[in-house]
Amino acid sequence: MSLNTKSVLITGGGTGVGADMALAFAEQGATVFISGRTKASLEKVAAQHSAISTVIADVTSEKSVQAMFDQIGPMDIVIANAGAAESAPIVKTDLDSWNRMISVNLTGVFLTLKEGLIRMKGKDWGRLISVASTAGLKGYAYVAPYSAAKHGVIGLTKSMALEVAKKGITVNALCPGFLNTEMTDRSVATIIEKTGMSEDEARANLSKNNPQGRLIEPAEVSAAALWLCGAGSDGINGQAISISGGEI
Numbered sequence: 001m002s003l004n005t006k007s008v009l010i011t012g013g014g015t016g017v018g019a020d021m022a023l024a025f026a027e028q029g030a031t032v033f034i035s036g037r038t039k040a041s042l043e044k045v046a047a048q049h050s051a052i053s054t055v056i057a058d059v060t061s062e063k064s065v066q067a068m069f070d071q072i073g074p075m076d077i078v079i080a081n082a083g084a085a086e087s088a089p090i091v092k093t094d095l096d097s098w099n100r101m102i103s104v105n106l107t108g109v110f111l112t113l114k115e116g117l118i119r120m121k122g123k124d125w126g127r128l129i130s131v132a133s134t135a136g137l138k139g140y141a142y143v144a145p146y147s148a149a150k151h152g153v154i155g156l157t158k159s160m161a162l163e164v165a166k167k168g169i170t171v172n173a174l175c176p177g178f179l180n181t182e183m184t185d186r187s188v189a190t191i192i193e194k195t196g197m198s199e200d201e202a203r204a205n206l207s208k209n210n211p212q213g214r215l216i217e218p219a220e221v222s223a224a225a226l227w228l229c230g231a232g233s234d235g236i237n238g239q240a241i242s243i244s245g246g247e248i
Contacts, residue, residue: 003229004029009068009075011059011112012082014041016181017131020218021079021225026051028226033072035059036082059108065115076123077229078116080109081131085183087190090144098145105149110156113171117164126169127229130157131221134177134209134244150175154240161238170237174224177244178206180215212245 008025012018013034026032026049035057036042042054057068059082069075083105086097113128120126135143136150154173161171178184184206191202207214220243228236242248 002029006076006229007031007033007073008077008079008229009033009035009072009112009116010079010081011035011057011108012131013054014038014045016183017176017179017218017221018079018081019045021081021222022046022052023049024219024222024226025077025229030077033075035068059112060103062111065111069115069119074119074123075116076120076125077127077129078113079129079131079225080112080116082108082112083131083183085143085146085187087142087187089142093145101145102149102152105146106152106156109153113156113160117160117169120169124168126164126167128160128164128169128171129225129228130154130171130173132157132173132175132240134175134242134248136173137175137240137242137248157240158238165237168234170228170234172228172236172238173240174221174228175240175242175244175248176216176221177210177242177247178215179221180217184215210245210247214245216243216245 008030010018010022013022014036022032022034022045032052033055034042034045035055037058046052046054055068055071058064109130116128130153132153133150135147136154139147157171157173188202191197224241224243
């Protein structure tokens with residue numbers, strides 16, 4: 001695969017899956033921009049490849065997202081990856097927590113993909129990809145706002161896909177299970193704090209959701225994203241692709 005002529009934006013590109021995707025796309029020849037709110041983490045990733053540039057942006061702000069595209073220009077590929085997770089029983093979930101989860105995990109995707117599509121006007125090829133979760137395909141206890149947001153992302157993805165179907169642009173969602181990333185590290189820490197489990201027990205508790213008995217690696221998500229941008233992917237549109245070892 002060669003993406004020598006393609007430009008790609010990856011939100012939340014300073015850590016986890018976003019960082020891995022940035023390096024994967026850069027290695028395939030793409031010009032890569034990674035965005036986020038933390039300059040240091042973005043620069044750490046960019047230092048690993050000359051094709052990666054950084055842009056500070058807050059995906060929950062429409063003005064910030066528009067300014068981001070003003071700075072980097074139209075992209076061929078836009079990957080809405082930025083997200084966050086919080087955990088609590090629904091009866092202990094306050095409105096502020098709900099609003100935070102919806103804002104970054106759903107509104108942020110809406111603003112990113114909408115503006116990305118606007119800037120693709122006149123292009124006869126484009127890829128819009130959201131990084132959702134298996135939480136968008138099923139429910140998980142104690143993360144109701146997160147799950148609700150990810151379900152919304154999949155609905156958004158399917159609706160957008162129908163609007164662009166005749167334009168040479170596709171819109172798809174990637175839905176990984178529990179990942180071997182910093183976000184899962186925080187989930188492990190929460191489990192340890194609330195249950196008294198050891199770290200190994202907490203990781204095993206998350207891994208058991210995957211029939212393969214393991215966490216999903218970021219590189220597996222990156223490979224799926226590259227596939228959606230490669231030859232022969234034109235007919236893949238409006239899909240929520242589970243990367244979960246058969247969990248769903």
